[in-house]
Amino acid sequence: MLEPPEPDDDAAPPPSRALAAASPRGLVLACAGLLHRGDLEGARRSAGAVLSGADPRGDAADRLAHHFARALALRADEGHGGGGGAPAVVCAGPASSTAYLAYNKIAPFLRFAHLTANQAILEAAAGARRVHIVDLDAAHGVQWPPLLQAICDRADANLGPPEVRITGAGPDGDMLLRTGDRLRAFASSLNLPFRFHPLLLPCTGQLAADPATGLELHPDETLAVNCVSFLHRLSRDGELAAFLRWVRSMNPAVVTVAEREGSAGGGDDDDDLPRRVAAAMDFYSAVFDALEATVPPGSAERLSVEQEILGTEIDAVVAGPGGGGGRPRGFEEWAAAAHAAGLSPQPASTFAAAQARLLLRLHYPSEGYAAEEARGACFLGWQTRTLMSVSSWH
Secondary structure: OOOOOOOOOOOOOOHHHHHHHOOHHHHHHHHHHHHHOOOHHHHHHHHHHHHHHOOOOOOHHHHHHHHHHHHHHHHHHOOOOOOOOOOOOOOOOOOOHHHHHHHHHHOOHHHHHHHHHHHHHHHHOOOOOEEEEEEOOOOOOOOHHHHHHHHHHHOOOOOOOOEEEEEEEEOOHHHHHHHHHHHHHHHHHOOOOEEEEEEEOOOHHHHHHOOOOOOOOOOOOEEEEEEEOOHHHOOOOOHHHHHHHHHHHOOOOEEEEEEEOOOOOOOOOOOOHHHHHHHHHHHHHHHHHHHHHHOOOOOHHHHHHHHHHHHHHHHHHHHOHHHOOOOOOOHHHHHHHHHHOOOOEOOOOHHHHHHHHHHHHHHOOOOOEEEEEEOOEEEEEEOOEEEEEEEEEO
16 A cells, blocks of 8 residues: 655645545554654644544454554644654553453464463473462463463372462552452462462563562572563663563573564664554554454454553554653564573473464464464464564573
8 A cells, every 4th residue: 555655845735635645554654754743733634534534443454543543643632743752651551351351362462472471481390399470460360370270280199289479560559469369269279379479560660770679589489480561661771681681680490571573663763753653553454454354343342452452552652662662672682682681592392382373273263373483482473474472581
């Protein structure tokens, strides 16, 4: 689809005719360009043209354009253009449990990340009598019941299951308490010795500044550090490197990393809003296409996921690193950062990749999704686009 050319002062069509002729994607990119140049009024007009024509309940292209236009309109209304006018950092809270569970049901991304990370933790903790998991984004805790069940199933009949302790971090204290209550009840039903410690982190920047705050470690525990959709939030200069060095200093048995594959793209120039938005539209177009191909258009669950989860992620992309949006990277960049911190790769087992493919066949039966093992990690994609990677380190 052709994008609108850069405006030419000598031969520009009337604004109303130019806006009417452009595609929704072209209008979104034009809006990003106007914001980047500081033309807030022009950006509002472009965003308004998209919002008036792109139905958030329409096809995938309309839904995608609507969410990007809404995010750009919000930035324009707040008076933020390009360059140094980034909004203040805002740490968004987690999505509602309804949207989160719906996302887990209709799309494989969370399950794929959790399943693959859990397999790495299970293998690293084999034979341990005390296991401590530090979960940097505990949210609703849906990752852990399958792991607790697997630990019990693998337990030595003579010794019984090991003691498991989870430190769950997040910005919502009440949610962490509810998550802990649910996990304790589940562990009790398995007769599994279990403890849950909430670690309130209003912002990831707080963790980077003082990562040991509230974290209790014991030398006789096998330590796993779980970073599912977390590392991209460490976007300020030196934050990622400092955090990974701290993780390495604890000598964990395994560090699990699950991230979107460079969803905001745009290289290292965080001020290049048009480039960042274009790369993010390419990524999210695959996500929205996948939902369109696998979920009915009138699905309330799909609408909830797009509004509360994907829409929030798109808001963060538009805000950029300076506004809490983080800095997505590709697998090679995550791997380079881990190596630089002194971590060594723990290649994914063939069982982990086979398990991921089985997950897709059983719960997300579509020819579009694909899971594969490569470069020591597991990858999930839609059609030809890689969307997520899961790797483990020690």
